[in-house]
Amino acid sequence: MRIFCSLLFCLLFSLVTFAQKNVLVFHETKGYRHASIETGIQAIQQLGNEMDFKTTVSNDSRFFLENDLAQIDLIIFLSTTGDIFDKEEELVFENYIEKGGNFFGIHAAADTEYDWPFYGRLVGAYFESHPEIQPAEIEVVMPEHFTVEHLPETWKRTDEWYNYKNIRPDLHVLLKLNEESYKGGKNGEDHPIAWYQDLIGGGKAIYTGGGHTAESYSEPNFREHVKRCIDFALFQ
Template sequence: MTQEKETAMFGTKRIIGFSALALLALTAQTTPDPHRPAPTLDSTAPALPPLKRPAILIFSKTNSYRHDSIPAATAAIAKLVRARGWSVYTTENAAIFNPAQLARFDALIFASATGDLFTPDQRAAFQKYLAGGRGFVGLHAAGDGSHPAWYQELLGYGGYTGHPGGGDQFQQSQLILLDRSHPATRHLPPRWRWTEEYYAWQAPLRADAHILARLDETGMRLEPKHTMGEKHAMIWWRCEGKARIFYSALGHKPEAFADPAHLKMIDGAITWAARKSGKGCD
């Protein structure tokens, strides 16, 4: 084979190789990341089916990181609600946050909903709903750093600093129960062993937050920004006026929503938020 032909063939292989790499790079750039959906705002409310009271709304819209556990969470929560003979509706459409439709629900559940979710009118409807003495339950990413300041203040936290990463992202530790009289925690042991992506916050919770369980940091591999000592709250409640606000940082992995103790905790939180059990915020 002549040198000219060898050079031509080699050049063709280089061009083909380069084109394939360029195509792969372009595909990687244009393929949507299922964990990073494009933020959207909703304007057309869904049509609600007939609902009998009590009724619970499960909301899992993600304008920031989307957790793989959301399908398992929404299915498990809906099953809990139906087991009580209550109505339940699940949606990711934030336009449901209007006065007429929210009035049909006794409590709202945010199943790892993330990001800035609402138009000004939807936010106002949400706040008016709570001002009427209704209930709210936030799970896992419903308490991360993607939410606007007004919402973080509502839940009682601020200055989210993240969670451990890499090989230390999921660690087994113990949750120390500080209050086992609440409907969400009365079935739990004084120390509850749990594996989680443990969230941390820059400062302790608002002074009016009632901590039900905190993280025992003993023996954990935590960066300084993720350490909070005895102030490392994981499950708590507070009152926003007469509204009952409950939050649990647990539930990153789908299997969390098959754990009986965890599900019983969520069930107790829902009945409390709907004012069917427990006390507070009168």
């Protein structure tokens, strides 16, 4: 009997330990819609195959009312824009985060829900403006952090570089832009472009400002950065 109980415990423990994670890629837009969204979805689905997580894709905020978010381990806002949620949907999402849910915002996730203070705190900053697409130098602020440790000290790449407003002062900044390396930067010497927060509910909120261009998702370093952000939220 003891042997049977031990085997049963080991089986149940392994099921809990190795249960497949569930990731929601949410991409509803009420403003500008990025042409790169479909490429981003495909890239995340491919990462799901590599990392063994299940990917669900939705562009309808009613998903948050019609499904049990407790079954979702990470919600990715992939270049969402505009005022997406009604009050009921906002409350459901807030409850998800407060109970330990994880959030990963990519690019225009910062151009979303300007009149919802909870979301402003979660995403960490709001989009203010951007210059034309151009190359820039990115400085790694936390070189030992898992999400950026694969990057060179100075990372040169081309994208649409956001200027931000309402930047939370307590962000853990992972990457910042060198405004001397491109034209149109407005945030000064400490211009964040990727960051994370540890949430009171026990989850994580991560944001990266790259990903405007479809080409971003085939760049090895950017793709690895996205992969590591997902890994950080799900497994660390």
